[in-house]
Amino acid sequence: MTNENTKFINSLFLKNLLENQFGQKDVKIKTYTAEQPSENGNVYTRAAISRIFVKFSSATKSEEVLSFVMKIKPTKGELSDEFKVSGDFMKEVQVYRNVLPAISTTLKKIGEKIEFTPNVISTFNIPTDGIVFEEVTNRGYHIQFEKTGLNFEQSVLALQKLACFHAASAMLMENTSLDLDRFSKGTFHNDWKNKLEYFTEAYRLVIDNANGLGIDNTIQQKLKEFSTRSIPKVIEDYTSAIKGFKVLNHGDFYTRNIFFKYKGNELVDVLFVDFQNAVIGTPLIDLFYFLTSSVAVSVLATSRDELVYAYHEALSTLLESLGYQGYIPSLNDIQVEFLKRSSMEMYFGLTLAPYLRSFEPRIVTAVQPSLYKDEYLQQLKKNGKEVLIQNKDFIIGQLKRFDVIGTLDCASNDGRIGGIKSRFSGKV
Template sequence: MGNSNKCSEEDDLNAPAWINEDFFKRILEKSECDNVQIHNLLLSSGTAKNDHYASILFRAKLKYTLHAQPTQEKYRAFVMKTEPFVDGVKKDKMNEVPLFETEVGVYTKVLPKIEAKLREFGDQTILAPKLFHYSLQAPRCIVFEDLVVEGYTTINNRHCSLEEVKMALTKLAKMHAISYQMIHRDNNHDLANFNKTFVNTIDLADFPVLGNGIKLIKDVISDQSDLQKFLPHIESVERFLIPKVIDLLNATKNGNQSGVQVLNHGDFHVKNLMVKNDGNKLKDLMVLDYQVSIFGSPAIDLHYAFTMMYSPSMRRERMDELLYYYIINLQETLRKVEFHGHIPTIQEIRAEMQAYRHWGLYLIFTLLYFNYALVDESIEMDKLVESETARRAYYANPKILDELRILLPRFLHLGYFEE
């Protein structure tokens, strides 16, 4: 990388040789519209522990000058996402899903249109970090602005606050609303091409973390005398749950879509957020990682947020409140941009949630413990993803069992176990 460059020694993985001065020089010259001389390049890990699994992230800090201003040193920072390059489960399985193609498509074909529509009506909401560069040729990569420079931080070792969840739901509602308008008013068919996420693409038999959730929860609650009464209900749903879930995720592709169709983020959880605070006040929140965005019912994101973004207390006490908050923001956005078609009602969105109840149940069985693990600095995420023994041990966490004592009766009463 040259004598003028430094590479952080804190990285567990060495950066590939192609991530070098020449690579960033091309990006800077495209952005600056001038010849660039790089004086210093510092590479470091782009994430804290447990922040990301599907891709490898690096942070690049650069000092450089322009040909037109040779004495004026400039500074730029990027975050770079690359496909897994070390042989193993992560590389094999993540490459089965078009993660980079999906994210680039969302960034280049959808988000600019959504933000442009919001701007027409005075809404300055920014839905994602700025994209500077991408390559869909191996090795695939995407380069974004580094939000840390702008004062954003990740949410580490804690669940989101209620204020943060509401701001995240506001941005989600705006993205859903404008994508809903794009289909109904502009007849935009590009959105329907976003139809692949992990669950409906990977062979779940070869990826137990996504395929063995029912088996895992049965093993865990069979040791709990007060939860054993739910085993017959779980066993009854076991025979059809995953096929039902795949059908729901493939509904648009198969022509069985519901009345409300939007672009879903697809992976709406705490580690895909960054926040910017002014003292103790939340100033902004940015949503990251559109790699598994999928077109379909908004219930896809809403059930996912319930499992993966809400705190345990929010799941217990604020489920209806937060769903209502999302719906009101969806409706207000559609009215603000003067959409004259049918605006989904509260009852219609709640009907979507019920229609996708098996997706919600699947997420609880499969991902609930990740909601706890993502904020637990003692957990090695790779090990949890790849080891059934580690998953079983963590699922038996007393806090998770206590939450299941609340959730399982609720789902039974809501009909989640019925086919």
């Protein structure tokens, strides 16, 4: 059924859509329904979503049924007010309307056709802005809702496809006249400094529950010391580049925004959705986000370096094939940058990943600070401890690794991490 934000979806709207975008002729709508996806399947977040089922006749068929998904910028309610002061929804529209077609053109020049997202049937701006997607499950794509995280094979394929998107976007930015200013700000930016209370509270929640989580006293003290400088440091890391190399990041790259396709038992493809937090910057934004939020803890423990290698190999191969003239980061560059920017990874791992990995209780994270609401912060304070305990093994494992590589010392002593970096770079 329709609601205040989707009541314009009627027989006339659907008739025009089917005739103009699906190539049907003489359409007569018989019945239709507009349903909200279930919470577990609702990956098209921060908008009004409807899965449309329509039964109709046309010039060639007496009866046919189609289904598709519509993502709509709200016109009523609290989200409507928020979007008036935020450009996040239009970020996504621009990705589908301009960026992805331009990337496809770039790839065609070397004979490549890479599908990154579900097919977009149309975008519209009357009576509000919206996007019409294919119902991608009809082609066998599904979200993997394993509570344990993605396995090695799934993680490798997701990172390889991400690397191709990053490479194509870097090439596009080098040669395009597209206005990409909309993508200049992501989650951590100086303009959002007064909107990052969620992160300081989420970080404090770890410290307050450190004993219950089994965090030893030495690490607890280092976490407390780092808290005084955490936001400026993470903003610095988030807005950095690898020797000038930047890409268009997805910005919210984790399990619920990734569709996998199998043929029998063989994993064959992966697609992405939800680009509302897309941002130009270091590729570590997506890499850290994905590694901390989506990969199985056991895979992280045994195969983290292999995942980074798979990403880099795909990135450098495609950049070279495209004839990219800018600086192409070496694997060594990325390894050094992982150490240099590990404060951001740790911050993602403590303030975002536990809540992205958990199903119940569900806590909304402040990935889009401009749209964050106070009630979500109350939700964090009420249920956050439970989620942290659910993810105790992940948190402890990550903190031990960060202590070893010197991340926890960087607030007061850059020397140790600089020494570790020198193992890769030959410089201190």
